[in-house]
Amino acid sequence: MLPECDSPNARLAVLARQLCAGGTDGSTWEHVQQAPPDPIxxxxxxxxxxxxxxxxxxxxxxxxxxxxxxxVLRAVREAEAALAADPAANKEYLPIAGLPEFNRLSRELALGPGHAAIRDGRVATVQALSGTGALRVGAEFLAQHLPPGQPRVVYVPNPTWGNHKTIFGKAGMQVREYRYFDAKTRGLDFAGMCADIGAAPPGAVLLLHACAHNPTGVDPSPDQWRQLLALTQEKRLLPFFDSAYQGFASGDLDADAASVRLFASAPGPQEMVLAQSFAKNMGLYGERAGALSVVCRSKDVAGRVESQLKLVIRPMYSNPPMHGAAIAARVMADPRLNALWKEELAGxxxxxxxxxxxxxxxxxxxxxxxxxxxxxxxxxxxxxxxxxxxxxxxxxxxxxxxxxxxxxxxxxxxxxxxxxxxxxxxxxxxxxxxxx
Ligand SMILES: Cc1ncc(COP(=O)(O)O)c(C=O)c1O
Missing domain, CATH: 3.90.1150.10 (Aspartate Aminotransferase, domain 1)
Known part of the structure; x- marks a missing residue:
C-alpha cells in the first residue's frame, strides 16, 4: 500500500522509490529470460x-x-584522411539504396568490371550493413518475392557460419542443410553435397560460400564448382553467394571471385543473389560496409527488384551509414589506393x-x-x-x-x-x- 500523499506527483515519487528499493518486483520485464551468449x-x-x-x-x-x-589498412587510413580534408564532403542522409558509387564498384569487384550483366544493367545493388545486413535484406526480399507457390526454402552447408540459419529463419525462410564437411578427411564431402543439393525442390535457394568457407576453410575445386553450376541449373535452384572473404583467401581479389564469376557468366543468363562484406578484406569490421546484388534476367526486372529492396530497407533502418562505404569507394576508385589495398590484402x-x-x-x-x-x-x-x-x-x-x-x-x-x-x-x- 502507498502511504497517503498530498499530490499525484508525490504519489509517483513514492512509487518510483518503492520500485527502486524493492528490486524488480513490478518490472514489465520480470519474466524475461537470460539469453545465452552468442557462440562466436x-x-x-x-x-x-x-x-x-x-x-x-x-x-x-x-x-x-x-x-x-x-x-587498420594504410589504404583505409589514407582514404579517411582524404575524406576528412574534402570540403565537398557532408553528413547528409544517403539514398535508401546507399552510395551509388560504392554500389557500382562493389558489384564490379565481384563480377569483374566488364561483366555483361553489369553492362546490360541487369544487376540491382543496394548498400547494406556489411555482410550480415546484406544477407538479411536478401533473405527478406526472397521470402516476400519468390514466385507464388514456390517453396520458401534455403539450403545451407552443414556446417556453416553460425548466423546463416538464424538470418534466413527470422526472415521467414525454411532452412535445410546440405552435407559439406567430411569429418574423416577434414575435407569436402562432395558426393554428399551433390546428393543433397540434387534432392532440393526446384526454385529452392542454394546458399554457397564464395570462397574460404566459414568455419571449415574447405572450398570446392574449380572442377567441382563447374559441376555444382551444372547441378544448380539442372535442378533450377537459385544460387545465393555469401562473399565475406574476397581477396582474403588467396590474397588475390580476382582469384577469390572465380566461383561467383563462373555462376554469373553461365549461359542462361543465370539469375543469382550476392552478399558482399568489406569487413575482412578491407578491415572495415565496425564500419558495416557491405552490398547486396541481385543479378536479374533484364534491366527492367532489375529496376523493379531494386525498388522492392528499398521497401525492405526503409522500415528497417531507413538508409545505410555513409562513412565505411565512402572509404571503400575511395579505396576501390583511386588507382594508387587500390594498388596499396591489394598489396596489404596479399600481406x-x-x-x-x-x-x-x-x-x-x-x-x-x-x-x-x-x-x-x-x-x-x-x-x-x-x-x-x-x-x-x-x-x-x-x-x-x-x-x-x-x-x-x-x-x-x-x-x-x-x-x-x-x-x-x-x-x-x-x-x-x-x-x-x-x-x-
Ligand atoms: C561466411 C560469413 N558471412 C558473413 C559474415 C558477416 O560478416 P559482417 O557482417 O561482419 O560483414 C561473416 C563474418 O564472419 C562470415 O564469416
Missing part, C-alpha cells in the same frame, strides 16, 4: 575476463598483426598462410596421431580442427586458449610466437581427450 561473439567476453598472461583469442574472425594487434593472406605452415610444423614435431595436413590444405581465416567440445573446453580452461566450441580456430589470431604454445596445448588435449 561470446568468445571475446570470455577472453577479456581471463587474467592469465598466456591467454590467446582464436575465436572471432578478425585479422591480427604478428603482435596480436588489430590492423594479410600471406601472414595467415605462414601461420598454417608454422602450426603444422609444430604439430608434426610433436608427433600427434593422425594426419594434420588439413591445416595446410584449408584456406582463409579459419582452420576446422575436428577437436571435440570437451577438448575445446580443456583448451580454454587449462590453456587459456579461447575458441568456438566447434573446434574452429582463427588462424589470423596466431603469431610465430604463439604457434608452439597452441601446438603444445593441442597435443595435450588430444592425448587426454580433454578430460585432464
Amino acid at each position: 561473439i561470446g568468445v571475446n567476453d570470455s577472453y577479456r575476463a581471463d587474467t592469465d598472461p598466456r591467454k590467446l583469442n582464436l575465436g572471432v574472425g578478425a585479422y591480427r598483426t604478428e603482435e596480436g594487434k588489430p590492423y 594479410m593472406a600471406n601472414r595467415i598462410k605462414a601461420m598454417r605452415q608454422a602450426l603444422y610444423g609444430q604439430l608434426v614435431a610433436r608427433q600427434l596421431p593422425g594426419d594434420w595436413s588439413f591445416v595446410l590444405k584449408q584456406i582463409g581465416m579459419f582452420s576446422y580442427t575436428g577437436l571435440s567440445k570437451a577438448q575445446c573446453e580443456a583448451l580454454t580452461r587449462k590453456w587459456h586458449i579461447h575458441l568456438t566450441m566447434d573446434g574452429r580456430i582463427s588462424m589470423a589470431g596466431l603469431s610465430a610466437a604463439s604457434c608452439p604454445y597452441l601446438a603444445e596445448a593441442i597435443a595435450d588435449v588430444v592425448a587426454t581427450g580433454g578430460s585432464a
Whole structure:
C-alpha cells in the first residue's frame, strides 16, 4: 500500500522509490529470460575476463598483426584522411539504396568490371550493413518475392557460419542443410553435397560460400564448382553467394571471385543473389560496409527488384551509414589506393598462410596421431580442427586458449610466437581427450 500523499506527483515519487528499493518486483520485464551468449561473439567476453598472461583469442574472425594487434589498412587510413580534408564532403542522409558509387564498384569487384550483366544493367545493388545486413535484406526480399507457390526454402552447408540459419529463419525462410564437411578427411564431402543439393525442390535457394568457407576453410575445386553450376541449373535452384572473404583467401581479389564469376557468366543468363562484406578484406569490421546484388534476367526486372529492396530497407533502418562505404569507394576508385589495398590484402593472406605452415610444423614435431595436413590444405581465416567440445573446453580452461566450441580456430589470431604454445596445448588435449 502507498502511504497517503498530498499530490499525484508525490504519489509517483513514492512509487518510483518503492520500485527502486524493492528490486524488480513490478518490472514489465520480470519474466524475461537470460539469453545465452552468442557462440562466436561470446568468445571475446570470455577472453577479456581471463587474467592469465598466456591467454590467446582464436575465436572471432578478425585479422591480427604478428603482435596480436588489430590492423587498420594504410589504404583505409589514407582514404579517411582524404575524406576528412574534402570540403565537398557532408553528413547528409544517403539514398535508401546507399552510395551509388560504392554500389557500382562493389558489384564490379565481384563480377569483374566488364561483366555483361553489369553492362546490360541487369544487376540491382543496394548498400547494406556489411555482410550480415546484406544477407538479411536478401533473405527478406526472397521470402516476400519468390514466385507464388514456390517453396520458401534455403539450403545451407552443414556446417556453416553460425548466423546463416538464424538470418534466413527470422526472415521467414525454411532452412535445410546440405552435407559439406567430411569429418574423416577434414575435407569436402562432395558426393554428399551433390546428393543433397540434387534432392532440393526446384526454385529452392542454394546458399554457397564464395570462397574460404566459414568455419571449415574447405572450398570446392574449380572442377567441382563447374559441376555444382551444372547441378544448380539442372535442378533450377537459385544460387545465393555469401562473399565475406574476397581477396582474403588467396590474397588475390580476382582469384577469390572465380566461383561467383563462373555462376554469373553461365549461359542462361543465370539469375543469382550476392552478399558482399568489406569487413575482412578491407578491415572495415565496425564500419558495416557491405552490398547486396541481385543479378536479374533484364534491366527492367532489375529496376523493379531494386525498388522492392528499398521497401525492405526503409522500415528497417531507413538508409545505410555513409562513412565505411565512402572509404571503400575511395579505396576501390583511386588507382594508387587500390594498388596499396591489394598489396596489404596479399600481406594479410600471406601472414595467415605462414601461420598454417608454422602450426603444422609444430604439430608434426610433436608427433600427434593422425594426419594434420588439413591445416595446410584449408584456406582463409579459419582452420576446422575436428577437436571435440570437451577438448575445446580443456583448451580454454587449462590453456587459456579461447575458441568456438566447434573446434574452429582463427588462424589470423596466431603469431610465430604463439604457434608452439597452441601446438603444445593441442597435443595435450588430444592425448587426454580433454578430460585432464
Ligand atoms: C561466411 C560469413 N558471412 C558473413 C559474415 C558477416 O560478416 P559482417 O557482417 O561482419 O560483414 C561473416 C563474418 O564472419 C562470415 O564469416
